[in-house]
Amino acid sequence: MTKYIIGAGGGGDRNRKPTREPDTLNSKQFATVQDLISEGEIEGFATPSKAGLTRGTETYNNAGLKDIILDNTPVLTSTASNTSPTTSDFNFQDVELTPRFGTASQNHVAGIVGSQSSSSVGVEVTAAGGGVTRQITNTQVDAARITVTFPAIQKTNDEGDILGSSVSLKIQVQYNGGGFSDIISDTVKGRTADAYQKDYRVDFTGAFPIDVKVVRLTADAASGGQLVDAFNWTTLTEIIDDKQDYPNSAYMNLRFDSEQFSSIPKRSFRIRGIKTRIPSANTASTTATYTQSTTTITVNSNAHGLAEGDSIIFDATSGAGVDGTYQLLPSPTTNSFTFTASNSQTVSSSNCTYKITPHVDLQTGRINYPNGYIFNGTMAAAQWNSCPSMALIDLLTTERYGFGTHISDTDIDLYSFIEASKYANELVSDGFGGQEARFSFNANIQGSKEAFSLINEIGGVMRAYPIWSAGKISLAQDRPTDPSYLFSLANVAEGGFAYSGSSLKQRHTVISVAYFNMDSREIDYEVVEDTTAQAKLGIVKKDVRGFGITSRGQAQRLGKAILFSEQQESEIVNFSVSMDAGAIVRPGAVISINDPVRAGERRSGRINTATTTQITVDNVENLDTFTGINKKCSVILPDGSIETKNVTGIVGSVITLDSALGQTPNANSIWLLQSSTLEAQTYRVVSIQEQDGINYAITALTYVSGKYANIEQGISLPTRNVSLLNQLKDPPSNVTVDERIVVINAVARTKLIISWINVTGVSQYLVQYRFNNTNWVSQTVFRTDFEILDTVAGPYEIKVYSINAALNLSASSTDVTFNAVGKTDPPADVQNLTIEPVTNKLIRLRWTESTDADVIHGGKVYVRHSNKTDGSGTFQNSVDLIEALAGNTTEAVVPSLDGEYILKFRDDQGNFSTGETSVILDLPDLIDSQQVLADREDTDSTPFAGTKTNCSVVSSALQLTDPASNLTATYDFANTIDLGGVFSLNLKRLIQSIGFASGGQTITATYVRTTATVSSQTQTVIEITSNSHGRSAGDYVDFVALTGGATDGVFQILSDNLTTNTFQFLASGSAISSSNCTFAFVNTIDTLIPSGTFWDDYAPNGNFDGPQVNDTSASISVRTTQTDPSSSPTYTQFNTFANGTFKGRGFQFRVNLKSENTGHNLSIQQLGIFAAFESRTERSYVSGGSTSTAPISSGTSGSGLDVTFGSPFFVGTSSLGGANAFLPSVGITIQSAAAGEYFVLSSVTGTGFNISIKDSSNNPVNKQFTFQAVGYGKGG
Secondary structure, eight states, X not given: OOOOOOOOOOOSOTTOOOOBOOOOOOOOOEEEEEEEEEESOEEEEHHHXXXXXXXXXXXXXXXXXXXXXXXXXXXXXXXXXXXXXXXXXXXXXSXXXXXXXXXXXXXXOTTOEEEEEEEEEEEEEOTTTTOEEEEEOOTTOOEEEEEEEESOBXXXXXXOOEEOEEEEEEEEEXXXXXXXXXXXXXXXEEOBSSOEEEEEXXXXXXXXXXXXXXXXXXXXXXXXXXXXXXXXXXXXXXXXXXXXXXXXXXXXXXXXXXXGOSSSOOEEEOEEEEOEEEEXXXXXXXXXXXXXXXTEEEEEOTTOOOOTTOEEEEEESSSSOOOEEEEOOSOOOSSEEEEEOSSOOOEEEEEEEEEEEOEEOTTTOOEEOOTTOOOOSOEEEXXXXXXXXXXXXXHHHOTTTSSTTTOOGGGBOHHHHHHHHHHHTSEEEOSSSSEEESSOOOOOOOSOOOHHHHHHHHHHHTTEEEEEETTEEEEEEOXXXXXXXXXXXXXXXXXXXXXXXXXXXXXXXXXXXEEEXXXXXXXXXXXXXOHHXXXXXXXXXXXXXXXXXXOHHHHHHHHHHHHHHHHHSOEEXXXXXXXHHHTTOOTTOEEEEEOHHHHSSOOEEEEEEEOSSEEEESOOTTGGGOOOSSOEEEEEOTTSOEEEEEEEEEETTEEEESSOOSSOOOTTOEEXXXXXXXXXXXXXXXXXXXXXXXXXXXXXXXXXXXXXXXXXXXXXXXXXXXXXXXXXXXXXXXXXXXXXXXXXXXXEEEEEEEEOOOOTTXXXXXXXXXXXXXXXXXXXXXXXXEEEESOOSEEEEEEEEEEOTTOOBXXXXXXXXXXEOTTOSOOOOOOSOEEEESSSSEEEEEOOOXXXXXXXXXXXXXXXXXXXXXXXXOXXXXXXXXXXXXXXXXEEEEEOOSEEEEEEEEOTTSOBOSSOEEXXXXXXXOTTEEXXXXXESXXXXXTTOSEEESEEEETTEEEESOTTXXXXXXXXXXXXXXXXXXXXXXXXXXXXXXEEEOOOOOEEEEEXXXXXXXXXXXXXXXXXXOTTOOOOTTOEEEEEESSSOOOOEEEEOOSTTOOSSEEEEEOOSSOEEEEEEEEEEOOHHHHHSOTTOOHHHHOTTSOOSSOOOOSEEEEEXXXXXXXXXXXXXXXXXXXXXXXXXXXXXXXXXXXXXXXXXXXXXXXXXXXXXEEEEEXXXXXXXXXXXXXXXXXXXXXXXXXXXXXXXSSOOBOOBTTTBOTTTTOOEEEEEETTOOTTOEEEEEOOOSSEEEEEEEOTTSOBOOOEEEEEEEEEOOBO
């Protein structure tokens, strides 16, 4: 039978394959994170705070999501609506925020699981079944989690396509049988071929028992059909929440879909932090009238002084005005202002009062202080603000995280903190076209810090630091301040004023300030440069962390302040005062100083007598010739304040004022006179230290009143006469230069002090200088003096220009040339040299400390010794006895030697004292020693026959072969001492040398023959140009003219016209233009002393016609071995000695020659050593000693008894006195000897002897005996 498939035909694509929709349903998991943000109470999120939104509302929380950044991306875009953001506005979906702001009574966050208990349900929920219900009876349960599972959700159509589907369900709750209510309605939509689970949390709010029902709303699918969408209620979990409310701690609770993150995301929160108290309103009220039209209230108050944005507390004493705190609207007039009321009405003229009060600008956190605000000593309620002063008060007085357990408001000078706050909150340019508070503080302090450090860090944000004054913590702040006290030589201690400053090398020219950029949410850097300083000092960078800074403008101002302070406020003055000033002046105060040493004139002192209009002063010297306009006289009044008046006349010692002072000054009070030509220096006090209960030491730093405008507005210091803003000023007059050597940081340094009279209307100057035609150096200064440190000898050209307020230079400069001496003068001679014994081998030398700063700081004291005892020793013909001592040394313990001890000072530039100071020691001969050797290398048949390294024998003397190549050399003595055994040997050196200017390498140079002034006479000279030739006046030079025709020869360098790169010597003949030559510096000993002539014969006093050479020396050292020196011995290292005792068998000696100058050599004329043994006694019995030895028994042997010494004696060798030349002497004492008994000694050596004791019949007898041996040396 045939069957047919009958159909309509032609319908559809016969080749079409079924499709399958993607799997869109995946099980979800949520993560909950709690982040502790801060101590509380905080303001909250920045975005809703700026918008004035109310915390706890959905709108607030939506806006807060803009300030939550997950993995550097905000949850909600900044442009989204706060009230109804769309799905596309969210960068992350399903993020739930529950904030807590750190109040004392805040509630816990619901949904944080403390404990949970799950039970299986496992029942399919069907529409036909009407739902599935379970009951919860545990009254501790806060919520339940219902987990449903879909084995699959999909449907297949007639063409075989697999599509998604949707199922709707709801969850109902019934409290204590009161009927079910819908809690959650949801639709699961999509497709999945495998199991899909979903959790629902239901928070309970009613009474137990509680019934939970899951209801299916979508009709049940047919069994076995094409639709699969059944689901089961799998699990019921009972949850008890963690109910920790964490009072006073601000934290954020975030719940988010974990599918959007591979791990817990990095979280950042843009918040406004801890609320701190701000000053309360003025105590005094102002009485006024007001009217109201709609919501605008107009207050009529003459000369109120308020500005737009100022806040007042308004009190309507009549009429229907609404009391409250309001901010002034724009455009107030002199006598009226307006604000917007909270209601709309019309009020005719009525009475009111108002108080001005600080308020916080919610956009910036700046505290706005109305004009005329006076702090009344009390603080108002806490508000969020960015004022560093309020943060510091909060830190000091809060118990939870500050010092409140130790400090309260009564311990704080709140007035100083409020003044600092006012200055911090003034509006300044932000550097980019807007305005901002001068100092804002936005810091996240997450760890503990050392208290003093943290207080200073916060104070430093507003250029302030805490001080303890009058029993309270007070703030001293660097802000514009008038001088509050006067100082001069009349009211400071005898030492006057001491100035110091930082090294130029320590001053930075580039400051990189790190601050937190709120836009990029990361650390950013603002780089500030001082291009003027860079031209002089180069790039010297300093990295600074801007603590609590989030503004680029504030970071820039910090960098500018550091640069300005380092370049213009680097000078410190120290001085001491008595109690009358020390008890009044406080750290942070600005003071005026008239120091006549710097000013050139005394213009301050004590008052003799005074009225309120005339001051009779103690100083009449040139007082009535005091020039300049705008003469002013300042005096200290009886209450400690300063009052300044214009001067109308000066006659003798009487100064007449243009108006009466507020009080009559006391006699002996301080006066100070200023004018446009001479003003007082100003400094800010940084510390005051009580010294002895009577005197106080004050340290102050340069104060430049115009720096604030320079830092914040980028303008130079203003001139006094503003009408001459664009007029070029005259250059300063009376430019003087003073050269000094000062001690800075324990280093003696030279400096030039350039000073001039102030030019009217000029507050800064350009100083240019150069040394010896080098490049010009330029420096802008804000004072009437300038210092050049570390100057050297030679000419300095100096130019000083005036700079007007428009930063234009004067048309010309005042020029001066100054020939500096530098540190070329030799130091003074050693004074008061004395000698005293210490031991028989040591003495102590004492002398007075040098008076030269460059010797005390960085210099040396040289101690030399000459063998001569006749007073003919000199520094040149002696050698260093010990290493050079520090320049501040005043005594030294040295070896005791016959001869002359010679001392000189040497400064830090290498200049020796001109004269030498000496003392002679002539030691008596010691009778208890035996000299065994006197080895003279210079008197050997072949002088100096030992091994020479870099040295040679010239004219029977030893000297450096070529100092230009080697400045050191060694000479090893020809002979080795062999004692034949190990002994302690006394050694003493003999060395006599002389330093001299030596010949050097031939140098090619240029010369001219011309005329010059020599010793005030015009003479013909040859001048040689050779860079850094290093020679001194009196040196000799061997001159050879290559061109030009000048006469060759040996000439002596003149002291006249000697510079670093040129020198002259006398010549004859006509002028010769620049020509070529060679020269070499001559060995003056070879040139002046005939060959074969000893130094003592030629110059018995150690002098010769040549330059004095002090920088050469020689020393002798010894090394020893305890083995046979002729059989591969092992020696110690060489040790330098003058005299001393050394132990060994073999001894070798070496002399070390040294020069510090390639043009200086030394000649050793005498060289040797003396060796001796000390006398020694050895006993066999010491009566009563703690180490007593019993007498010795002689025995009865016919060969006698051999006795060995405890330590061998030295008895001589073939080369040292002769064999057995120094045998010990042995004495014997027989104990209880009988008549006729005697002893016989034989075989006496250095190690012992043989003894026999016999009776009268010459037979050996055994007797007790003791011995005493006397000899030299002690072997071991």
